[in-house]
Amino acid sequence: MSEPLAQVQDAQWMCLPCGHVYDPAHGAPEQGIPPGTRFEALGPDYACPVCGVGTDEFEAI
Template identity: 50%
Template sequence: MDAEVITEYQQWICVVCGWIYDEAQGLPAEGIPPGTRLADFPDDWYCPECGVTKADFQLLEF
């Protein structure tokens, strides 16, 4: 019997403009499928709202 794998997706907030990236939703309009981790983005990816890099995102904790 295979154990069910449960994956918790995280949300990341841009510290400059407040835009939130939700890993569970992805960014399909930009070719990023649901379930894509922010860590898997290329280093030159930029925030679609303000243009900063992924280094300027922090984990959104509830």
Template identity: 40%
Template sequence: MSARFEGSYLGDGSRIAPDSRLECKICWHIYDPAEGDEVWQIEPGTAFADLPDHWRCPNCDGDRDQFMVVDD
């Protein structure tokens, strides 16, 4: 079992609201569903849980599980 960091969605996309913004814990890049991801050609309105399995941080190439939910 791998340890997860506090604030993580623990790999369970159902724990994330569709409009939740998530921040990479490595480089602080924020994935905002309202904006999508131009680098990976992800359309605006795409929830984090709906990103393709191969998606990685467009800034530092970190894994999806390196993202944590941003509390607004």
């Protein structure tokens, strides 16, 4: 059973290869992404700041 959409949108997202966690509440200021930016809004150019993989390698946690 999948999680309700609202819970997934507000979830933290973990990079599967390296374990880095993107938290929408904090954003990624070092990459110019302000706090409150949902994972879905990061766009196709977002890359993990640790290992460089794209959003397709992240999973909601």
